[in-house]
Amino acid sequence: MTASAPSAAAPSRAAAGAPLLEARDVDLRYGAHEVLHGLSLRIERGELTALIGPNGSGKSTLLRVLARLLAPQAGAVRYAERELGSIPPREFARALAYLPQAPEGPGDLTIEELAWRGRYPHRGLFAGTRAEDRAAVEHALEQAGVVELRDRALATLSGGERQRAWIAMALAREPEVLLLDEPTTFLDIGHQGELLRLLEELNRGRGLTVVMVLHDVTQAAHHARRVIALREGRILHDGPPAEVVTAERIGALFDAPVTVLSDPETGAPVVIPRTVPRG
Numbered sequence: 240m241t242a243s244a245p246s247a248a249a250p251s252r253a254a255a256g257a258p259l260l261e262a263r264d265v266d267l268r269y270g271a272h273e274v275l276h277g278l279s280l281r282i283e284r285g286e287l288t289a290l291i292g293p294n295g296s297g298k299s300t301l302l303r304v305l306a307r308l309l310a311p312q313a314g315a316v317r318y319a320e321r322e323l324g325s326i327p328p329r330e331f332a333r334a335l336a337y338l339p340q341a342p343e344g345p346g347d348l349t350i351e352e353l354a355w356r357g358r359y360p361h362r363g364l365f366a367g368t369r370a371e372d373r374a375a376v377e378h379a380l381e382q383a384g385v386v387e388l389r390d391r392a393l394a395t396l397s398g399g400e401r402q403r404a405w406i407a408m409a410l411a412r413e414p415e416v417l418l419l420d421e422p423t424t425f426l427d428i429g430h431q432g433e434l435l436r437l438l439e440e441l442n443r444g445r446g447l448t449v450v451m452v453l454h455d456v457t458q459a460a461h462h463a464r465r466v467i468a469l470r471e472g473r474i475l476h477d478g479p480p481a482e483v484v485t486a487e488r489i490g491a492l493f494d495a496p497v498t499v500l501s502d503p504e505t506g507a508p509v510v511i512p513r514t515v516p517r518g
Contacts, residue, residue, distance in 0.1 A: 257320050259284040259448055260305055260416060265314035267300060274300045275311065276472040282450060287442040289463035290452045293493050297472040298452045299420050305450065306337035306418050332360035335416040336409035340424050346394030350385050350404040353393065357411030376411050382441060383407035399430030406437065419451040423458065435462040460484040460508040468492050484508035
């Protein structure tokens with residue numbers, strides 16, 4: 240897989256120094272249950288960010304707010320200094336792609352057909368084929384490493400192949416931001432590492448801004464340059480992995496004792512759960 244020869248991402252209208260994505264004092268609740276509490280967040284262009292935290296901490300909800308799939312009851316969310324609600328849907332879809340935890344599509348759809356669906360914000364579902372669309376789809380297949388699988392149906396793919404197929408669809412949009420909700424779910428260790436390395440390559444080589452929810456804290460520390468820890472709808476810690484992923488902070492975040500070691504090759508934190516003997 241490679242992220243070389245990137246195609247141009249959709250230009251952002253954000254002024255120099257302004258965040259690409261921003262949430263200010265966001266509150267969101269489901270009925271009487273408040274999920275996000277006065278949350279504020281800035282995502283800069285070109286960042287590779289991982290959201291971590293216990294179940295129910297608001298990670299996936301925050302991602303859906305940034306993707307304009309959920310509207311907060313209070314606060315503001317902006318893309319390139321524009322309120323999300325003021326951006327026309329197709330324009331927003333060209334700028335930002337969101338992949339849920341377990342995306343689904345017709346089993347007989349091929350990978351190439353799925354990638355073409357990613358072009359709808361640029362051409363519409365029934366528009367004619369243009370050279371620029373063909374080039375974008377082809378490049379997306381190359382970036383996701385699925386060129387040789389292009390004629391395979393989704394129903395015939397392994398979990399790792401299926402995730403890369405959905406990544407290809409997202410990349411065919413040529414977005415500036417990619418949001419992913421637990422992209423390594425249901426993948427084995429080998430495919431998890433492969434997918435996360437692909438996202439790193441896309442971030443470095445294409446300049447793609449990536450925000451992802453990760454369940455595995457060690458993976459977050461190894462592959463993201465910024466880690467944001469949430470608990471009960473609030474951001475507790477935000478910074479480089481070495482600052483956020485410490486035994487004290489991760490133990491308190493998950494209410495579980497852990498040991499944090501340093502990877503001998505990369506220096507990245509490695510989290511090891513500790514077993515507490517029963518008294």
